[in-house]
Amino acid sequence: MMNFKTIFEKYKDGTATGEERKIIEDELEKNELINEYLSEQILSGSLQGAEPDNENYQSEAARVKKNVQRKLLKVIAISVALALVLTLSINYVVLPLYDKAFYNPNEGYTDQWGSAQFFVDVSAFTELHFPGYITNSAKAESLGMGKYNIYISQYDFFGNKQEQYQDMIIRGKAQNAQYSFYRFPVANGFYERAGASYQYRQEQEEKEQVFNELRDIPLTSWVNAYISFKEDMPLTFFNDIKKENEGLNFAWVAIRAEAGYGYMGMVGIEPTGSGIVLEPDTVPEDDFPDFELANSRSDENHDISAETLETHFKTLLKYLSGRGEFLAAMSNVNGISTEYYKQILDYVNENGVKTYGVVVRGSAADILNFAGKEFVNSIMIDNVKTSVYSKQ
Numbered sequence: 001m002m003n004f005k006t007i008f009e010k011y012k013d014g015t016a017t018g019e020e021r022k023i024i025e026d027e028l029e030k031n032e033l034i035n036e037y038l039s040e041q042i043l044s045g046s047l048q049g050a051e052p053d054n055e056n057y058q059s060e061a062a063r064v065k066k067n068v069q070r071k072l073l074k075v076i077a078i079s080v081a082l083a084l085v086l087t088l089s090i091n092y093v094v095l096p097l098y099d100k101a102f103y104n105p106n107e108g109y110t111d112q113w114g115s116a117q118f119f120v121d122v123s124a125f126t127e128l129h130f131p132g133y134i135t136n137s138a139k140a141e142s143l144g145m146g147k148y149n150i151y152i153s154q155y156d157f158f159g160n161k162q163e164q165y166q167d168m169i170i171r172g173k174a175q176n177a178q179y180s181f182y183r184f185p186v187a188n189g190f191y192e193r194a195g196a197s198y199q200y201r202q203e204q205e206e207k208e209q210v211f212n213e214l215r216d217i218p219l220t221s222w223v224n225a226y227i228s229f230k231e232d233m234p235l236t237f238f239n240d241i242k243k244e245n246e247g248l249n250f251a252w253v254a255i256r257a258e259a260g261y262g263y264m265g266m267v268g269i270e271p272t273g274s275g276i277v278l279e280p281d282t283v284p285e286d287d288f289p290d291f292e293l294a295n296s297r298s299d300e301n302h303d304i305s306a307e308t309l310e311t312h313f314k315t316l317l318k319y320l321s322g323r324g325e326f327l328a329a330m331s332n333v334n335g336i337s338t339e340y341y342k343q344i345l346d347y348v349n350e351n352g353v354k355t356y357g358v359v360v361r362g363s364a365a366d367i368l369n370f371a372g373k374e375f376v377n378s379i380m381i382d383n384v385k386t387s388v389y390s391k392q
Contacts, residue, residue: 004023004027007020007023007024008024011024012078101146102146102171102172103146103169103171103172103325103326103328103329104142104148105117105118105121105140105148105150105169105326105329106118106140106142106148108120109282109283110282111278111279111282112279115140116278116279116282118138118139118140118150118326119135119137119138119139120276120278120282120283121138121320121323121326121330122135122138122152122330123135123138123275123276124276124291124316124319124320124323125320125326125327125330125331126154126183126275127269127270127275127276127316128267128268128269128316128317128320129182129183129184129185129266129267129331130154130182130183130184131183131185131251131252131268131359132156132157132158132224132251132252132359132361133154133155133156133157133163133183134154134155134157134270134274134275134276135152135153135154135276136153136154136155136162137151137152137153138150138151138152138153139151139152140169143168146170146171146172147168147169147170147171148168148169149166149167149168150165150166150167150168150169150174151164151165151166152164152165152166152181153165154183157249157251157274157361158222158224158251158361158382158383158385159391160388160389160390160391161391165180165181167180167181169329172325172328172329173328173329173332174329174330177330177331177332177333178333181330182333184266184334185226185252185254185266185268185359186226186380186382188200188380189226189359189380189382190226190227190228190254190356190357190378190380191228191377191378191380193228193229193356193357193377193378194228194254194266194356194357195256195258195266195356201378202377202378202379202380207371207378207379210371210379210380210381211368211371211372213381214364214367214368214371214381215364215368217364217384218364218386219363219364219365219368220363220364220365220387221363221364221384221385221386221387222361222362222363222364222384222385222386222387222388222390223361223362223363223364223367223381223383223384224251224359224360224361224381224382224383224384225359225360225361225367225371225379225380225381225382226357226358226359226378226379226380226382227357227358227359227360227370227371227376227378227379227380228254228356228357228376228377228378228379229355229356229357229375229376229377230375230376230377231356231375232256232354232355232356233354233355233356233375234306234352234353234354234355235253235306235309235310235353235354235355236306237355238250238253238271238306238309238355238358239303239304239305239306239309241370241373242271243303245362245366245369245370247362247363247366248360248361248362248366248367248370249272249360249361249362250271250272250358250359250360251270251358251359251360251361252268252269252270252271252358252359253268253269253271253309253355253358254266254267254268254355254356254357254358254359255267255268255269255313255348255353255354255355255356256347256348256351256354256355256356257344257347257348258343258344258347266334267344268355268359269309269312269313269316270293271293271304271309272293272304273292273293273294273295273304274294275292275293275294276291276292276293276294277292277294278291278292283319288315288318288319289311289315290308290311290312290315291312291315291316291319293308293309293312309353310353313348313353314345314348314349314353317341317342317344317345317348318341318345320338320341321338321339321341321342321345322338323338324337324338357377359382364384367379
């Protein structure tokens, strides 16, 4: 059993356990009570054998009282010092260490405005998974103890509006992401071409019904549509149809991501360069080439080449495959993890980067024209508004 002196030394340096602290504090309390009692007895002359009228006794009593008071002051000073050390240790050692034990969304890349890591993470995730949205800002405010307030602003191109998301990350988990952050593609938006676990084919009769609905609305109405292709096509094909349909805005290019066409197929890229926009050198180009497309328009028409689009897609996969803590905090859904992105990257490295469909915006007339092409497999209307300038 540990002796009192050893326990007291641990108490002084702040390493004592709760039980050991109680032993010391009980002893200090007993010592204080005994000293108070002795002082009272000495002053009242009631100690056994005391002679209040004796001059020597009075002198001895004064000396004992002084010694007792000195010891009391010493005990008080030690107690105050220990309390101060304990408080400082908690505030500047224990709590910071506890805070660092959990995911910090600000730890990593920085730009001239401060931390950029959370913005980069959210932007990459948004582009791969949320058709028609880009991230304008993403900030995390530390509250200590592994807690962060997060603020994300994203732009909905079709709705022509900003959408705000606020939440709290507590010890590595966002509290409400599943309720208001996710904007995944419409279920079955690409019919069986998206690769659900079951087949959902659009028959010609259903396609004609969609065409008739489009003809019945004003042809200047603005339409957001999911359109799939009959075959998986290279990105050179996408660039060709983009040039041939200049009246359309291609919001998202869906990329084939696994054999068997499971849910991993629901990933893609924003192909115009309106997605991730960063301060120069925020993300190292050598590690993540073409991470952002805004500065990657390579030909004389300032278009983005198919090769650049392919590199960009692979880079996003590579980047997020290394962001395990972010994924665990913000996207614990649909099996998304670092391994998820590694599997997709392995697939496209082996089979090439190919598209099976697009999310496209345009007038009802332009959508009708595009959806009538021979290579189109299906069309699903996601939303309609009276004008490109309308807000929902």
